[in-house]
Amino acid sequence: MKIITSWLAGAALALIAGMSSAASTGNTIATVDPEADRLALQAYFQKRFPEVELADYGNGIYALDAASRAQWEELEEFPPYEFDIEEGEELFNTPFANGKSYADCFENGGIGVRQNFPYWSEQQDQVVTLELAINQCRTANGEKKLGWKKGKIAQISAYMAFTSAGELIDIKVPNDKAKAAYLDGKAQFYSRRGQLNMSCANCHLQGVNIPIRADRTGPTLGHVTHFPVFRSKWGALGTLHRRYGGCQNNVRGTALKAQGEEYRNLEFFMSYMSNGLAVNGPGSRK
Amino acid sequence: MRKNIRIKHALLGLLLAGATTLASASDAEQIAKGKSLFMNKKKGNCIACHMINDPDANLPGMQGPPIVAMQARFPDINILRAQIWDATVRNPNTIMPPFGRHWILSEDEIDAVVAYIYQY
Amino acid sequence: MNKYLPLVAALVLSSSTVAAQSFEDVFNAQRALHGNGHAFTFEGEQYTTDHPEELEAAAPANATNAKALIASAKAMHAEVKAVGYDWTLTKGILKNASKALKAGDFQKAMNLAAQAKYHARMGVAQYHNSKQSWLNMVPE
Numbered sequence: 001m002k003i004i005t006s007w008l009a010g011a012a013l014a015l016i017a018g019m020s021s022a023a024s025t026g027n028t029i030a031t032v033d034p035e036a037d038r039l040a041l042q043a044y045f046q047k048r049f050p051e052v053e054l055a056d057y058g059n060g061i062y063a064l065d066a067a068s069r070a071q072w073e074e075l076e077e078f079p080p081y082e083f084d085i086e087e088g089e090e091l092f093n094t095p096f097a098n099g100k101s102y103a104d105c106f107e108n109g110g111i112g113v114r115q116n117f118p119y120w121s122e123q124q125d126q127v128v129t130l131e132l133a134i135n136q137c138r139t140a141n142g143e144k145k146l147g148w149k150k151g152k153i154a155q156i157s158a159y160m161a162f163t164s165a166g167e168l169i170d171i172k173v174p175n176d177k178a179k180a181a182y183l184d185g186k187a188q189f190y191s192r193r194g195q196l197n198m199s200c201a202n203c204h205l206q207g208v209n210i211p212i213r214a215d216r217t218g219p220t221l222g223h224v225t226h227f228p229v230f231r232s233k234w235g236a237l238g239t240l241h242r243r244y245g246g247c248q249n250n251v252r253g254t255a256l257k258a259q260g261e262e263y264r265n266l267e268f269f270m271s272y273m274s275n276g277l278a279v280n281g282p283g284s285r286k
Numbered sequence: 287m288r289k290n291i292r293i294k295h296a297l298l299g300l301l302l303a304g305a306t307t308l309a310s311a312s313d314a315e316q317i318a319k320g321k322s323l324f325m326n327k328k329k330g331n332c333i334a335c336h337m338i339n340d341p342d343a344n345l346p347g348m349q350g351p352p353i354v355a356m357q358a359r360f361p362d363i364n365i366l367r368a369q370i371w372d373a374t375v376r377n378p379n380t381i382m383p384p385f386g387r388h389w390i391l392s393e394d395e396i397d398a399v400v401a402y403i404y405q406y
Numbered sequence: 407m408n409k410y411l412p413l414v415a416a417l418v419l420s421s422s423t424v425a426a427q428s429f430e431d432v433f434n435a436q437r438a439l440h441g442n443g444h445a446f447t448f449e450g451e452q453y454t455t456d457h458p459e460e461l462e463a464a465a466p467a468n469a470t471n472a473k474a475l476i477a478s479a480k481a482m483h484a485e486v487k488a489v490g491y492d493w494t495l496t497k498g499i500l501k502n503a504s505k506a507l508k509a510g511d512f513q514k515a516m517n518l519a520a521q522a523k524y525h526a527r528m529g530v531a532q533y534h535n536s537k538q539s540w541l542n543m544v545p546e
Contacts, residue, residue, distance in 0.1 A: 025544040037544075044545040190543040191536035195388050195493040195525065197374070201543045202381040212334050212347040254492040262490070364439040371438035378542055386438055388528055389521060393441035 032183045034173045034272050041273050044205070045221050057222030058280045064209040065216050072284070081158060081230040081282040084237045088159030091152055096141040102156065105137035114164035114279045118268050119171070120178035127181050127264040130157055131239055135259075148258035149242035154228040158237060161228070161281035169225065169279065171272040178268075185269025188262060189220070194253025200266075215286070224271045226283025237282060240267060313401070320402025323395055330391060330399055335382070338406055349381055353406045360404075367400050459527070463520035467512040475516050476503050479523035486529035496525045 026032030056063040062072045095101045103109035117130040135145045146153040189200045204220040227240040245255035256262045323330040335349035360366035371386030385391045436446045437455040444455040465471045503518035
């Protein structure tokens with residue numbers, strides 16, 4: 001009997017939890033409201049960490065955890081990504097075989113534009129990330145694609161982010177097709193995956209700043225601002241989609257393709273959530 | 287249910303006069319196995335999220351509730367087992383992986399973890 | 407008073423859901439409590455808490471049965487990969503099953519194939535579940 005009553009209680013709780021949160025969030029093209037989602041996410045974090053300034057969320061876990069912040073600030077005194085920015089600048093300015101260069105592919109010559117990526121491209125009918133645009137620029141000019149996760153593409157992306165430091169993330173969802181991509185990214189963020197059955201939200205919303213052994217997971221608000229990132233664990237620079245793949249493997253799910261539609265839509269959603277926060281990439285993390 | 291608890295307690299070395307040495311020996315083994323699963327990153331890795339008052343538990347996480355007063359919190363040991371098997375039944379939003387439903391641990395391994403943590 | 411209304415509604419709803427529990431719910435609840443090999447009844451019929459894949463692995467251990475189980479596990483694995491919900495360890499478990507088959511350890515091959523097939527089936531279930539359950543995690 002005891003079992004049945006506790007199951008009943010569990011089921012009741014489940015239904016309450018389900019009813020209260022599901023009612024207010026959009027899950028169809030007609031009801032999804034990116035701006036409402038963004039404000040709800042901000043409110044969630046501000047309620048939970050009232051002492052933390054909104055602008056500080058670009059510093060990830062270090063905005064919340066004073067102990068690890070000191071170590072990180074020490075690390076940032078001699079930034080491990082400095083060399084990569086220099087390399088990136090050189091790559092960015094080296095002309096292609098046809099005489100053109102990256103500057104010809106981007107608005108404002110590619111300087112100070114990071115905050116507008118990813119964007120919904122009407123023409124291509126898909127979300128275009130900065131890395132995708134970099135490789136499209138190469139193929140349009142007869143060059144080979146770069147690998148998506150690390151190396152040159154990360155260095156070029158790092159330089160472009162660096163020239164955009166302080167610009168505020170400004171992602172737009174201009175029409176229903178863009179909304180569908182946004183909604184797909186949103187659903188992905190909250191969907192459980194892998195044998196460990198975890199969603200992005202389990203660690204980067206619910207579980208934020210709570211120790212997992214000696215580590216603490218960072219908040220998803222401000223998550224994208226510091227990419228590409230120099231991770232001590234990698235000993236190198238890597239792109240956001242490299243990190244997505246690592247995260248998915250950590251929950252024992254087979255990683256999806258870097259720059260595939262799923263990850264690009266996820267980046268679209270996550271970047272919209274960080275609208276209004278300043279670009280501060282490249283960054284460094286454990 | 288009641289009967290089940292008594293049996294488990296007996297296995298904990300309180301009764302079973304005839305097979306005392308055998309039962310307690312295999313029970314100690316079971317607990318040792320459970321402990322190693324609790325600590326092992328590639329197996330249970332329970333320590334990633336749960337504090338436990340075991341001197342060998344180095345830097346436990348705090349995502350889940352601490353492993354304390356288990357017999358008081360779970361008078362029915364099978365309910366504890368079920369919680370490890372699939373914690374989403376009681377809390378659909380839990381971060382805890384469903385160790386049984388997703389066959390992360392085998393049924394025997396779950397029993398061993400239960401035996402280990404039920405001491406705390 | 408209004409505050410309690412959802413609670414009452416939830417309790418009423420939940421008792422009806424309990425009454426209409428699916429076989430899968432009852433099976434999982436029984437397996438969770440008692441592990442495998444435990445007998446229970448559902449709508450008057452007797453069952454045990456063994457996964458269908460485990461029952462397949464309980465067939466006589468021989469090359470034919472091992473090959474068949476590995477083949478059906480691979481088919482289920484292809485299904486979960488197609489929806490993008492594949493788990494990382496499944497591929498290795500399948501590989502070990504084939505190795506055991508080659509080495510003539512048919513029981514081991516069948517046990518591993520059963521686990522891989524179960525994992526793949528759960529991955530497909532996870533894909534379907536996520537379509538409803540993701541909404542629960544969104545903050546208000």
